Amino acid sequence: MATGYIDLKTLRFEKLSEAHIKPILEIERASNGAPWSERSFRNEIEHRDGAFVVALLSGQVVGFGAAWMVIDEAHITNVAVAPEHRRHGIGRRMMIHLLQASKQRGMTCSTLEVRAGNEAAIRLYEQLGYEVAARRKGYYPDNKEDAVVMWLYGLETWEPPKP
Ligand SMILES: CC(C)(COP(=O)(O)OP(=O)(O)OC[C@H]1O[C@@H](n2cnc3c(N)ncnc32)[C@H](O)[C@@H]1OP(=O)(O)O)[C@@H](O)C(=O)NCCC(=O)NCCS
Incomplete structure (x- = not known):
């Protein structure tokens, strides 16, 4: 839940580096029922086909988003x-930052899986323009929740929604 005053003018995005790993792990463990391991995050630092954006607010890590360019x-x-x-x-x-970075790298579409209850x-x-394309029954091993598969097409001409 949101607490206190947040100054979005101090929001910055950085490429993943070693210094981000510890706070990212804390966010991951507080956010994901089946959290990634420390090693999984470290592997992203030098991932040639990866894009990993870290969000910092007043210099503090407050979020992250990751994608693979396939x-x-x-x-x-x-x-x-x-x-x-x-x-x-x-x-x-x-997400806008991540999609713009993906677009600049020549991606024409984007996809993801998300828990049906999320x-x-x-x-x-x-x-952002994603649409539901399919449902995968019992996809998540921890609680057998369904996954919703979403796609965003036309990334090469995609523009972010107005704030
Ligand atoms: C999903 C998540 C990343 C959203 O981050 P956030 O910073 O809170 O999102 P934003 O404030 O930018 O919200 C953007 C939009 O998302 C939707 N949204 C976000 N939180 C919501 C909530 N609790 N209930 C309903 N809609 C919500 C709204 O449409 C919102 O737009 P609005 O504020 O104009 O209504 C965050 O809830 C999270 O970390 N969840 C746990 C991890 C997770 O589920 N990751 C996704 C795995 S696929």
């Missing part, structure tokens, strides 16, 4: 904002 698809692999910094527009700005994330993705 031929012409930006496959979103992980997205999270620290619980105390949610609902302030950080997730939207971070209304917050599904709404965020819909705002």
